Amino acid sequence: MQWLGVAPFFLFALLFLILPTLYLVVGAFQNAQGEYTLDNIAQLFLDASIRNSYWVSIKISFWSATLGAIFGLALAVAIVRGGLPSWVRSATMTFSGVASNFAGVPLAFAFLATLGRLGLVTILMRDLFGLNIYGMGFNILTSWGLIVVYLYFQIPLMIVIITPAIDGLKKEWGEAAATLGATTWQYWRMVVIPVLWPSFLGTVILLFANAFGAIATAYAFTGSSLSIVPIKLYAQMRGDVLHNPNLGYALAFGMIVITGIANVFYIWFRVRSERWLK
């Protein structure tokens, strides 16, 4: 009887989350005749263009997550521990909340207006310093350009998530370390870094999954010229460019596997990091 109370939720989740995903997962292991096969999965590794798109996606997600986490951590430490006025902290936190949700099509526009061929920074570099950055081989429409764009939501997301962890570093630990004669460097190396390490790695993984599934920013930014997995899948859904629907399912399955593995690690690091944050 009391199951009735949660029945709508589970029915909704089943119909619109679990079954559609399962449909693709099962399809990834079938051929056009509906027989079970591993050919599609093998094809993900054998087809050079698919393999390459996974590689580019992983590279972009990895670097945007790692750099986003490092810069985000530096900013978070600066506003929490740097002795800055308190308005700096509240302004940064508010802005991070906004910027971490400012992704997708408009974000791409903003960076095209900044570092595109006619962007403000490009033109200022040319007029003020005589630097024609596009003449020097710079191009924003590359994977590194996309990483710079992704950092615009990755860094704020890191700040939002890691600031509570830095707040969790107790003042007493610093005092205890100082009493025992530790230098600042020893305090960081033996107390701060080991305590923050699991939350740091956990957030890196979250940022990785965040970038890996994103498509709107990249699509508005480069059209379909940059071959990352979500854009390939988008093209496949639009017009079966792989000429094999089941290979399309395998492409989607590969994405779930990668974000799934990432989340298993995330949960593991979260459990470890919560030990210190009570």
Next chain:
Amino acid sequence: MRSGRFWAWVTFVLGACYFFIPLIATFEFSLRMKRGEYSFEAYKVVFGDPRFQATFTYSAVVAVLTIILGVLIVVPTAYWIRLRMPQLRPVVEFVTLLPLIIPAIVIVFGYIRMYGSSSPLPFLATARGTDALLVIGYATLALPYMYRAVDTGLRTIDVRTLTEAAQILGAGWTTIVARIILPNVLISVLSGAFLTFAIVIGEFTLASLLNRPAFGPYMQLIGANRAYEPAALAIIAFIITWGCMSVIQVLARFAPKSANQPN
């Protein structure tokens, strides 16, 4: 300590540069539409475009429907889990986190394959049905944020006592959820609602792949064909996101801070 503060300022200023230069550049770019002078011409063109008005209205309506659907699913479930079935909490929490694991493009891929015109649930056979599927898809994407917001709100009220008091006074389940529980977690629900609105209003992937006339695909189309209007749209989108987040911050001030329940 003094050198520490110096480096903190350096870090902060560098970060501020990275975050503000694109905003300034985009704003400056959006003013350049008329040759040789700054003007709000691009904004005038955007706001005057009937497709802007139509797609923005469409997305706003979809966002509101998404929020209603999300509340209808999440509030009774989170309430029931707290009241009667705490043993199910890990399962429900895991399910609500799935949309963060399964990318949106994969979920919509599944929809397109499962709900075509020849399936038992032919959502995609009609335009209205596809609109409904879009709302459902957004409610799925919003599930993690909605559930967490509502569950946090429920933590601050004494669900059991409120329920028993209402039952003694003769209230049925619908009355309890709609007139006792919902008003008590309204602030949390509204936070989740504004976050949902910020996510849905410019969303591109689902709307584009379901071929709906939403604001996200419209922005993408303008971006591919125009020069100055995209910058104006980026500024408009940033202001909308900013507005939603500010409302959430203001709401947080009204939210009760700690649990007042005995257990």
